[in-house]
Amino acid sequence: MKHLIFCILICASAAYGQKPPVPAIVIHGGAGTIERSNLSPEAEAEIRAVLQRALDTGYSILENGGNATDAVMAAITILEDAPQFNAGKGAVMNDAGTHELDASIMEGLNLNAGAVAGSSIIKNPILAAHEVMLRSPHVLLAGKGADQFARQQKLSIVENKYFTTEEVLAKWKKMKAQKQNTRGEAAPTEREFAKFGTVGAVAIDKEGSLAAGTSTGGMMGKMYNRIGDSPIIGAGTYADNNTCAVSCTGHGEYFMRLAVAKEISDQIEFGKKPLADAVTYTLVSRLVSMGGSGGLIAIDKHGNIVMDFTTPGMYRGYKHAKGTKTAVYADE
Numbered sequence: 001m002k003h004l005i006f007c008i009l010i011c012a013s014a015a016y017g018q019k020p021p022v023p024a025i026v027i028h029g030g031a032g033t034i035e036r037s038n039l040s041p042e043a044e045a046e047i048r049a050v051l052q053r054a055l056d057t058g059y060s061i062l063e064n065g066g067n068a069t070d071a072v073m074a075a076i077t078i079l080e081d082a083p084q085f086n087a088g089k090g091a092v093m094n095d096a097g098t099h100e101l102d103a104s105i106m107e108g109l110n111l112n113a114g115a116v117a118g119s120s121i122i123k124n125p126i127l128a129a130h131e132v133m134l135r136s137p138h139v140l141l142a143g144k145g146a147d148q149f150a151r152q153q154k155l156s157i158v159e160n161k162y163f164t165t166e167e168v169l170a171k172w173k174k175m176k177a178q179k180q181n182t183r184g185e186a187a188p189t190e191r192e193f194a195k196f197g198t199v200g201a202v203a204i205d206k207e208g209s210l211a212a213g214t215s216t217g218g219m220m221g222k223m224y225n226r227i228g229d230s231p232i233i234g235a236g237t238y239a240d241n242n243t244c245a246v247s248c249t250g251h252g253e254y255f256m257r258l259a260v261a262k263e264i265s266d267q268i269e270f271g272k273k274p275l276a277d278a279v280t281y282t283l284v285s286r287l288v289s290m291g292g293s294g295g296l297i298a299i300d301k302h303g304n305i306v307m308d309f310t311t312p313g314m315y316r317g318y319k320h321a322k323g324t325k326t327a328v329y330a331d332e
Protein backbone atom coordinates (compact mmCIF):
# COMPACT_ATOMS: atom_id res chain seq x y z
CA MET A 1 0.00 0.00 0.00
CA LYS A 2 2.82 2.38 0.93
CA HIS A 3 4.34 2.22 -2.50
CA LEU A 4 0.98 2.94 -4.14
CA ILE A 5 0.50 6.11 -2.14
CA PHE A 6 3.99 7.20 -3.00
CA CYS A 7 3.49 6.58 -6.68
CA ILE A 8 0.21 8.50 -6.73
CA LEU A 9 1.97 11.57 -5.29
CA ILE A 10 4.77 11.51 -7.78
CA CYS A 11 2.46 10.98 -10.71
CA ALA A 12 -0.01 13.64 -9.61
CA SER A 13 1.08 16.16 -12.24
CA ALA A 14 0.33 13.66 -14.98
CA ALA A 15 -3.04 12.76 -13.46
CA TYR A 16 -4.15 16.37 -13.42
CA GLY A 17 -3.16 16.82 -17.03
CA GLN A 18 -0.30 19.22 -16.33
CA LYS A 19 2.67 18.87 -18.62
CA PRO A 20 5.58 17.40 -16.64
CA PRO A 21 8.71 19.57 -16.70
CA VAL A 22 11.47 18.69 -19.18
CA PRO A 23 14.44 18.37 -18.79
CA ALA A 24 14.51 16.23 -15.68
CA ILE A 25 16.75 13.75 -13.89
CA VAL A 26 15.89 10.98 -11.42
CA ILE A 27 18.39 8.94 -9.41
CA HIS A 28 18.43 6.03 -6.97
CA GLY A 29 21.02 4.73 -4.53
CA GLY A 30 19.47 1.33 -3.99
CA ALA A 31 16.47 -0.21 -2.26
CA GLY A 32 16.36 -2.47 0.77
CA THR A 33 15.90 -2.66 4.52
CA ILE A 34 16.48 1.05 4.95
CA GLU A 35 14.61 2.07 8.09
CA ARG A 36 14.96 4.93 10.56
CA SER A 37 16.03 2.42 13.21
CA ASN A 38 19.11 1.35 11.25
CA LEU A 39 20.29 4.66 9.82
CA SER A 40 21.75 7.36 12.07
CA PRO A 41 20.69 10.98 11.42
CA GLU A 42 24.32 11.79 10.48
CA ALA A 43 24.55 8.94 7.99
CA GLU A 44 21.17 9.89 6.54
CA ALA A 45 22.25 13.54 6.14
CA GLU A 46 25.44 12.46 4.36
CA ILE A 47 23.50 10.22 2.00
CA ARG A 48 20.98 12.95 1.19
CA ALA A 49 23.84 15.40 0.53
CA VAL A 50 25.45 13.02 -1.97
CA LEU A 51 22.10 12.37 -3.66
CA GLN A 52 21.55 16.12 -3.97
CA ARG A 53 25.03 16.67 -5.40
CA ALA A 54 24.41 13.96 -8.00
CA LEU A 55 21.05 15.54 -8.90
CA ASP A 56 22.49 19.06 -9.10
CA THR A 57 25.39 17.93 -11.28
CA GLY A 58 23.21 15.93 -13.65
CA TYR A 59 20.55 18.62 -13.85
CA SER A 60 23.01 21.43 -14.58
CA ILE A 61 24.20 19.45 -17.62
CA LEU A 62 20.59 19.15 -18.83
CA GLU A 63 19.79 22.79 -18.08
CA ASN A 64 22.77 23.90 -20.14
CA GLY A 65 21.55 21.91 -23.14
CA GLY A 66 23.65 18.79 -22.49
CA ASN A 67 22.30 15.38 -23.40
CA ALA A 68 20.60 12.84 -21.16
CA THR A 69 23.45 10.33 -21.46
CA ASP A 70 26.02 12.81 -20.13
CA ALA A 71 23.71 13.79 -17.25
CA VAL A 72 23.17 10.14 -16.29
CA MET A 73 26.90 9.42 -16.41
CA ALA A 74 27.82 12.45 -14.34
CA ALA A 75 25.26 11.65 -11.65
CA ILE A 76 26.28 7.98 -11.45
CA THR A 77 29.99 8.82 -11.28
CA ILE A 78 29.32 10.86 -8.13
CA LEU A 79 27.35 8.01 -6.57
CA GLU A 80 30.07 5.50 -7.51
CA ASP A 81 32.70 7.63 -5.77
CA ALA A 82 30.59 7.90 -2.59
CA PRO A 83 31.38 5.06 -0.14
CA GLN A 84 27.78 4.96 1.14
CA PHE A 85 26.48 3.11 -1.92
CA ASN A 86 27.03 -0.34 -3.34
CA ALA A 87 28.79 0.82 -6.51
CA GLY A 88 32.36 1.88 -7.13
CA LYS A 89 33.95 2.70 -3.75
CA GLY A 90 31.91 0.94 -1.07
CA ALA A 91 30.78 -1.88 -3.36
CA VAL A 92 29.92 -5.15 -1.63
CA MET A 93 32.19 -8.22 -1.73
CA ASN A 94 31.66 -11.56 -3.33
CA ASP A 95 32.02 -14.87 -1.54
CA ALA A 96 35.77 -14.83 -2.21
CA GLY A 97 36.17 -11.44 -0.53
CA THR A 98 36.86 -9.42 -3.68
CA HIS A 99 34.84 -6.83 -5.59
CA GLU A 100 33.32 -7.51 -9.01
CA LEU A 101 31.50 -4.54 -10.46
CA ASP A 102 28.77 -4.30 -13.09
CA ALA A 103 27.41 -1.26 -14.95
CA SER A 104 25.39 -0.39 -18.02
CA ILE A 105 24.17 2.64 -19.92
CA MET A 106 21.63 3.02 -22.69
CA GLU A 107 20.39 5.91 -24.78
CA GLY A 108 16.83 6.05 -26.04
CA LEU A 109 17.49 7.99 -29.23
CA ASN A 110 19.17 5.15 -31.12
CA LEU A 111 18.96 2.24 -28.64
CA ASN A 112 22.75 2.33 -28.29
CA ALA A 113 23.98 0.59 -25.17
CA GLY A 114 27.17 -0.42 -23.41
CA ALA A 115 27.96 -2.46 -20.31
CA VAL A 116 30.70 -4.05 -18.25
CA ALA A 117 30.32 -7.03 -15.93
CA GLY A 118 32.65 -8.49 -13.32
CA SER A 119 35.19 -5.69 -13.65
CA SER A 120 37.64 -5.52 -10.77
CA ILE A 121 39.96 -2.54 -11.30
CA ILE A 122 37.89 0.12 -13.11
CA LYS A 123 37.34 3.05 -10.73
CA ASN A 124 34.11 4.15 -12.43
CA PRO A 125 32.45 1.23 -14.21
CA ILE A 126 29.72 3.51 -15.67
CA LEU A 127 32.41 5.35 -17.68
CA ALA A 128 33.68 2.00 -18.97
CA ALA A 129 30.13 1.02 -19.98
CA HIS A 130 29.92 4.30 -21.90
CA GLU A 131 33.24 3.58 -23.64
CA VAL A 132 32.00 0.12 -24.63
CA MET A 133 28.95 1.80 -26.18
CA LEU A 134 30.98 4.46 -28.00
CA ARG A 135 34.22 2.77 -28.91
CA SER A 136 33.66 -0.96 -29.27
CA PRO A 137 31.54 -3.02 -31.66
CA HIS A 138 29.97 -4.76 -28.62
CA VAL A 139 27.37 -4.12 -25.94
CA LEU A 140 28.81 -6.06 -22.98
CA LEU A 141 32.41 -6.76 -21.98
CA ALA A 142 33.13 -8.96 -18.95
CA GLY A 143 35.95 -9.64 -16.50
CA LYS A 144 39.54 -9.19 -17.64
CA GLY A 145 38.40 -8.09 -21.10
CA ALA A 146 36.42 -5.21 -19.58
CA ASP A 147 39.37 -4.23 -17.37
CA GLN A 148 41.78 -4.36 -20.29
CA PHE A 149 39.46 -2.29 -22.50
CA ALA A 150 39.11 0.35 -19.78
CA ARG A 151 42.89 0.55 -19.51
CA GLN A 152 43.16 1.01 -23.27
CA GLN A 153 40.61 3.82 -23.10
CA LYS A 154 42.76 5.47 -20.41
CA LEU A 155 40.07 5.34 -17.74
CA SER A 156 41.15 5.51 -14.08
CA ILE A 157 42.40 2.13 -12.88
CA VAL A 158 42.61 1.24 -9.19
CA GLU A 159 43.58 -1.77 -7.10
CA ASN A 160 40.66 -3.99 -6.14
CA LYS A 161 41.04 -3.04 -2.48
CA TYR A 162 40.28 0.61 -3.36
CA PHE A 163 36.60 -0.42 -3.35
CA THR A 164 36.72 -1.87 0.19
CA THR A 165 35.37 0.17 3.08
CA GLU A 166 35.54 -0.80 6.74
CA GLU A 167 31.76 -1.12 6.87
CA VAL A 168 31.57 -3.48 3.92
CA LEU A 169 34.47 -5.59 5.18
CA ALA A 170 32.85 -5.92 8.61
CA LYS A 171 29.54 -7.01 7.05
CA TRP A 172 31.31 -9.48 4.80
CA LYS A 173 33.13 -11.04 7.77
CA LYS A 174 29.88 -11.27 9.72
CA MET A 175 28.17 -12.89 6.78
CA LYS A 176 30.99 -15.41 6.33
CA ALA A 177 30.82 -16.31 10.03
CA GLN A 178 27.06 -16.78 9.79
CA LYS A 179 27.40 -18.92 6.69
CA GLN A 180 29.89 -21.14 8.49
CA ASN A 181 27.56 -21.51 11.45
CA THR A 182 24.69 -22.49 9.18
CA ARG A 183 26.84 -24.69 6.91
CA GLY A 184 26.55 -22.20 4.07
CA GLU A 185 22.78 -22.11 4.07
CA ALA A 186 22.43 -18.43 4.91
CA ALA A 187 21.29 -16.67 1.75
CA PRO A 188 22.84 -13.29 0.91
CA THR A 189 19.37 -11.80 0.70
CA GLU A 190 18.59 -12.29 4.36
CA ARG A 191 17.31 -9.20 6.11
CA GLU A 192 20.57 -7.94 7.54
CA PHE A 193 22.35 -7.94 4.21
CA ALA A 194 19.41 -7.01 2.02
CA LYS A 195 20.43 -3.39 1.60
CA PHE A 196 20.97 -3.46 -2.09
CA GLY A 197 22.59 -0.01 -2.55
CA THR A 198 23.04 -0.15 -6.31
CA VAL A 199 22.99 3.27 -7.99
CA GLY A 200 21.22 4.45 -11.11
CA ALA A 201 19.96 7.45 -13.02
CA VAL A 202 17.44 8.21 -15.75
CA ALA A 203 17.05 11.52 -17.55
CA ILE A 204 15.21 13.35 -20.29
CA ASP A 205 17.04 16.22 -21.99
CA LYS A 206 15.74 19.38 -23.67
CA GLU A 207 15.48 17.52 -26.99
CA GLY A 208 13.23 14.94 -25.36
CA SER A 209 15.86 12.21 -25.54
CA LEU A 210 16.02 9.63 -22.76
CA ALA A 211 18.93 7.78 -21.15
CA ALA A 212 19.31 5.27 -18.33
CA GLY A 213 22.30 3.92 -16.42
CA THR A 214 22.94 1.56 -13.50
CA SER A 215 26.09 0.62 -11.54
CA THR A 216 26.59 -1.93 -8.77
CA GLY A 217 28.86 -4.18 -6.79
CA GLY A 218 26.11 -6.80 -7.04
CA MET A 219 24.79 -8.76 -4.05
CA MET A 220 26.83 -9.21 -0.86
CA GLY A 221 28.42 -12.67 -0.75
CA LYS A 222 27.47 -13.49 -4.34
CA MET A 223 29.27 -16.42 -5.91
CA TYR A 224 32.53 -15.64 -7.67
CA ASN A 225 31.81 -14.40 -11.22
CA ARG A 226 28.06 -14.08 -10.61
CA ILE A 227 26.52 -11.40 -12.81
CA GLY A 228 23.26 -9.71 -11.89
CA ASP A 229 20.67 -7.61 -13.71
CA SER A 230 22.49 -4.27 -13.59
CA PRO A 231 24.72 -4.78 -16.66
CA ILE A 232 22.01 -6.62 -18.58
CA ILE A 233 20.25 -4.35 -21.05
CA GLY A 234 16.52 -4.93 -20.70
CA ALA A 235 16.79 -6.33 -17.15
CA GLY A 236 18.38 -3.63 -14.96
CA THR A 237 18.59 -0.82 -17.51
CA TYR A 238 16.61 0.23 -20.57
CA ALA A 239 15.88 3.41 -22.54
CA ASP A 240 13.79 4.02 -25.63
CA ASN A 241 12.67 7.47 -26.76
CA ASN A 242 9.33 5.94 -27.81
CA THR A 243 8.53 4.83 -24.29
CA CYS A 244 10.68 5.42 -21.19
CA ALA A 245 14.02 5.06 -19.42
CA VAL A 246 14.34 2.68 -16.46
CA SER A 247 17.04 1.81 -13.88
CA CYS A 248 16.43 -1.01 -11.38
CA THR A 249 17.77 -2.11 -8.02
CA GLY A 250 16.98 -5.24 -6.07
CA HIS A 251 17.44 -8.98 -6.16
CA GLY A 252 18.90 -9.22 -9.65
CA GLU A 253 17.98 -12.82 -10.39
CA TYR A 254 14.29 -11.85 -10.38
CA PHE A 255 14.83 -8.68 -12.42
CA MET A 256 16.69 -10.75 -15.02
CA ARG A 257 14.03 -13.43 -15.26
CA LEU A 258 11.32 -10.83 -15.84
CA ALA A 259 13.48 -8.52 -17.99
CA VAL A 260 11.92 -5.81 -15.81
CA ALA A 261 13.20 -2.68 -17.53
CA LYS A 262 12.20 -3.80 -21.02
CA GLU A 263 8.94 -5.23 -19.70
CA ILE A 264 7.99 -1.77 -18.46
CA SER A 265 8.83 -0.27 -21.85
CA ASP A 266 6.74 -2.98 -23.54
CA GLN A 267 3.82 -2.39 -21.20
CA ILE A 268 3.81 1.22 -22.40
CA GLU A 269 4.35 0.43 -26.08
CA PHE A 270 2.16 -2.64 -26.52
CA GLY A 271 -0.03 -2.59 -23.43
CA LYS A 272 -0.74 1.15 -23.90
CA LYS A 273 -0.33 1.63 -20.15
CA PRO A 274 0.77 4.90 -18.56
CA LEU A 275 4.23 4.66 -16.94
CA ALA A 276 2.91 4.37 -13.38
CA ASP A 277 0.61 1.46 -14.30
CA ALA A 278 3.37 -0.27 -16.24
CA VAL A 279 5.64 -0.07 -13.17
CA THR A 280 2.94 -1.25 -10.77
CA TYR A 281 2.11 -4.20 -12.99
CA THR A 282 5.72 -5.30 -13.52
CA LEU A 283 7.26 -4.54 -10.14
CA VAL A 284 4.38 -5.14 -7.78
CA SER A 285 2.15 -7.68 -9.47
CA ARG A 286 4.73 -9.76 -11.27
CA LEU A 287 8.11 -9.42 -9.49
CA VAL A 288 6.66 -9.63 -5.99
CA SER A 289 4.46 -12.58 -6.85
CA MET A 290 7.58 -14.42 -8.03
CA GLY A 291 9.21 -13.74 -4.66
CA GLY A 292 11.46 -10.86 -5.76
CA SER A 293 11.95 -7.48 -4.15
CA GLY A 294 13.55 -4.16 -5.01
CA GLY A 295 12.74 -0.91 -6.69
CA LEU A 296 13.25 1.21 -9.75
CA ILE A 297 13.23 4.71 -11.13
CA ALA A 298 11.69 5.56 -14.48
CA ILE A 299 10.87 8.55 -16.63
CA ASP A 300 8.70 8.44 -19.72
CA LYS A 301 8.97 10.32 -22.99
CA HIS A 302 6.68 13.08 -21.64
CA GLY A 303 8.78 13.56 -18.50
CA ASN A 304 6.50 11.72 -16.04
CA ILE A 305 8.53 10.32 -13.15
CA VAL A 306 8.05 7.16 -11.10
CA MET A 307 10.22 6.06 -8.14
CA ASP A 308 8.73 2.88 -6.76
CA PHE A 309 9.92 0.04 -4.51
CA THR A 310 8.68 -2.97 -2.61
CA THR A 311 11.22 -2.69 0.23
CA PRO A 312 11.03 -0.52 3.39
CA GLY A 313 13.11 2.19 1.73
CA MET A 314 14.97 3.33 -1.35
CA TYR A 315 17.50 6.15 -1.65
CA ARG A 316 16.14 8.33 -4.41
CA GLY A 317 15.57 11.82 -5.74
CA TYR A 318 14.63 13.93 -8.72
CA LYS A 319 15.25 17.40 -10.06
CA HIS A 320 13.52 19.47 -12.73
CA ALA A 321 12.47 23.09 -13.26
CA LYS A 322 9.60 22.81 -10.76
CA GLY A 323 11.70 21.51 -7.89
CA THR A 324 13.95 18.89 -6.41
CA LYS A 325 13.53 16.25 -3.72
CA THR A 326 15.58 13.54 -2.08
CA ALA A 327 13.94 10.72 -0.11
CA VAL A 328 14.95 7.61 1.78
CA TYR A 329 11.95 6.01 3.49
CA ALA A 330 8.58 4.87 2.12
CA ASP A 331 6.57 7.48 4.00
CA GLU A 332 8.13 10.56 2.39
Ligand code: ASP
Binds near residue numbers: 030197217253
Ligand atom coordinates in the same frame (compact mmCIF):
# COMPACT_ATOMS: atom_id res chain seq x y z
N1 ASP B 1 20.43 -5.61 -8.66
C1 ASP B 1 21.76 -5.78 -8.13
C2 ASP B 1 22.23 -7.17 -8.43
O1 ASP B 1 21.46 -8.09 -8.33
C3 ASP B 1 21.82 -5.56 -6.65
C4 ASP B 1 21.28 -4.25 -6.19
O2 ASP B 1 20.37 -3.69 -6.78
O3 ASP B 1 21.80 -3.73 -5.18
O4 ASP B 1 23.37 -7.34 -8.72
